[in-house]
Amino acid sequence: TFKTGSSRDQGCLLPSRVEDYVGPDNPVRAIEIFVDALDLEAKGFRHAGREVGVGQPPYDPADLLKLYLYGYLNRVRSSRLLERETGRNLEVMWLLRGLQPGYRTIAKFRRENWSALKQANQDFVLVARGLDLVGGTLIAVDGAFFHGDASKASIKTRKKLKKELAALVASIEAYRADLDAADAAEAEPVAGGEGGGGEGGGGKSGEGLRERVAALMAERAKAEADLKRLEESGESQLSRTDGDARLLSKSGQKVSGYNVQIAVDEKHKLIVESEVVNDGNDTGQLDRMAEAAKETLGVETLQVVADGGYYNGAALKRCEEAGIVAYVPESERSGRLAAQGRFPHRDFTYEAGIDAYRCPAGQLLRPTKTPKKNGDRIEIRYVSRKPVCDACPLRERCVTPKQPTREILRWEHEDVIERHRERMKGADGMMRRRAALVEHPFGTLKCRAGYRHFLVRGFDKVRGEWGLMALCYNFSRVLRILGFDRFKALIARAVTQALLRPHAAQSALLRAEALLRALATAIGAMPTQMRHHPRPERLQHP
Numbered sequence: 001t002f003k004t005g006s007s008r009d010q011g012c013l014l015p016s017r018v019e020d021y022v023g024p025d026n027p028v029r030a031i032e033i034f035v036d037a038l039d040l041e042a043k044g045f046r047h048a049g050r051e052v053g054v055g056q057p058p059y060d061p062a063d064l065l066k067l068y069l070y071g072y073l074n075r076v077r078s079s080r081l082l083e084r085e086t087g088r089n090l091e092v093m094w095l096l097r098g099l100q101p102g103y104r105t106i107a108k109f110r111r112e113n114w115s116a117l118k119q120a121n122q123d124f125v126l127v128a129r130g131l132d133l134v135g136g137t138l139i140a141v142d143g144a145f146f147h148g149d150a151s152k153a154s155i156k157t158r159k160k161l162k163k164e165l166a167a168l169v170a171s172i173e174a175y176r177a178d179l180d181a182a183d184a185a186e187a188e189p190v191a192g193g194e195g196g197g198g199e200g201g202g203g204k205s206g207e208g209l210r211e212r213v214a215a216l217m218a219e220r221a222k223a224e225a226d227l228k229r230l231e232e233s234g235e236s237q238l239s240r241t242d243g244d245a246r247l248l249s250k251s252g253q254k255v256s257g258y259n260v261q262i263a264v265d266e267k268h269k270l271i272v273e274s275e276v277v278n279d280g281n282d283t284g285q286l287d288r289m290a291e292a293a294k295e296t297l298g299v300e301t302l303q304v305v306a307d308g309g310y311y312n313g314a315a316l317k318r319c320e321e322a323g324i325v326a327y328v329p330e331s332e333r334s335g336r337l338a339a340q341g342r343f344p345h346r347d348f349t350y351e352a353g354i355d356a357y358r359c360p361a362g363q364l365l366r367p368t369k370t371p372k373k374n375g376d377r378i379e380i381r382y383v384s385r386k387p388v389c390d391a392c393p394l395r396e397r398c399v400t401p402k403q404p405t406r407e408i409l410r411w412e413h414e415d416v417i418e419r420h421r422e423r424m425k426g427a428d429g430m431m432r433r434r435a436a437l438v439e440h441p442f443g444t445l446k447c448r449a450g451y452r453h454f455l456v457r458g459f460d461k462v463r464g465e466w467g468l469m470a471l472c473y474n475f476s477r478v479l480r481i482l483g484f485d486r487f488k489a490l491i492a493r494a495v496t497q498a499l500l501r502p503h504a505a506q507s508a509l510l511r512a513e514a515l516l517r518a519l520a521t522a523i524g525a526m527p528t529q530m531r532h533h534p535r536p537e538r539l540q541h542p
């Protein structure tokens with residue numbers, strides 16, 4: 001009454017092969033083609049250029065890279081889970097030709113080759129550029145928080161450490177008071193007997209209090225050392241688990257981890273540039289990401305679009321100097337004044353011909369002789385005249401009793417802001433395209449793949465793991481857009497154009513040399529009579 005399979009004990013005249021279970025258009029074959037076309041030695045993979053030596057040979061880094069690519073494409077990142085897949089997953093068996101490396105070897109590969117993994121993703125972008133898969137005219141920049149391998153409690157700030165230190169001091173004082181009371185109780189004479197000090201006199205409780213005080217003093221010493229380390233380094237936070245992870249906050253969201261910045265090309269939504277930072281503020285990232293993307297794309301000019309969190313006058317100036325046209329919504333600088341019913345900065349008009357600001361009442365604010373320096377930013381002060389302000393009918397909406405004149409600060413490169421403000425007047429469509437571009441990779445990686453946290457610690461390793469994530473995103477996106485046959489043809493074309501170098505031929509040559517050397521060694525170790533034994537007559541050829 002049910003469909004039945006064949007018997008497991010059934011013998012076959014022509015037994016099936018692992019090859020039979022992997023279809024001709026299976027994505028695992030695309031991984032094989034791509035990795036075999038990489039020059040792993042040039043990218044710095046450990047053991048990639050290894051010559052034949054003594055001892056047990058290591059695993060080929062190409063095989064371990066294939067395993068990681070397969071794992072990250074199929075949401076398997078743990079080294080222990082990857083080890084398990086090598087013994088039960090037919091696709092992995094086909095990919096590694098039956099090899100089963102241990103989880104320590106797998107984890108060590110990711111830990112040691114973080115720089116090469118990042119370089120592999122950059123090279124894939126270069127290949128995509130050479131094959132006309134990126135537009136190189138418009139990119140979108142955005143950042144997202146990823147959890148690190150550290151809890152929120154393990155990250156301390158100065159305020160948190162000082163509060164913790166004060167609580168420890170108070171606890172120590174309280175325990176010391178209890179200890180003094182216990183010592184006094186032990187010293188009192190016991191009725192009907194000798195002095196205190198026995199079990200009934202609280203000896204055990206006194207000993208327990210001393211142990212607790214010693215533990216609290218050790219915690220206090222640790223907190224003091226952490227606070228001193230923070231003050232000496234100038235950092236604002238200290239992580240006891242992952243030294244590079246930070247407590248990041250944005251829009252009410254708090255994450256102990258890293259801020260991943262990406263630049264996404266408009267044509268096929270490929271990640272052309274990325275970086276991992278531990279600063280939760282995106283303000284200083286725009287020009288750095290845009291310039292790196294411009295260099296990767298190899299273009300003279302580039303348009304970049306980002307959200308309001310990236311708005312920064314100095315960053316806009318650097319973008320303009322680098323030939324990058326930026327579209328970033330301007331952040332509201334006078335929201336507090338508008339909420340108070342006073343005229344904000346935007347209600348004052350600058351007149352370049354006379355170098356003065358005109359207020360809403362039509363009066364002029366003239367520049368002062370001494371500019372104001374705010375860090376690296378030099379601002380010119382434009383101030384109104386007190387007699388004019390006192391007689392103004394709009395005085396209540398402009399000045400206050402504590403500040404009887406109005407002051408406007410103008411950045412010395414304010415013309416950059418004005419050009420950007422004029423450009424943003426017709427940029428509504430550009431901002432809608434921004435969300436469609438840059439939210440796609442993060443949505444795919446976080447929601448579809450489930451990559452919301454890093455498994456490793458430290459900037460170097462985290463950047464290597466992110467390189468794997470970005471490479472797998474780009475790889476799967478290109479494969480889905482092109483299909484297997486076109487992907488295979490384009491990889492072959494990339495090899496022909498020297499965008500990629502064939503690794504398989506070099507690897508096969510090394511294996512052949514190793515086999516010949518081993519064979520020569522074996523023949524040299526054979527007895528002389530065996531090496532020179534004549535062939536039987538029937539096996540000799542003319």
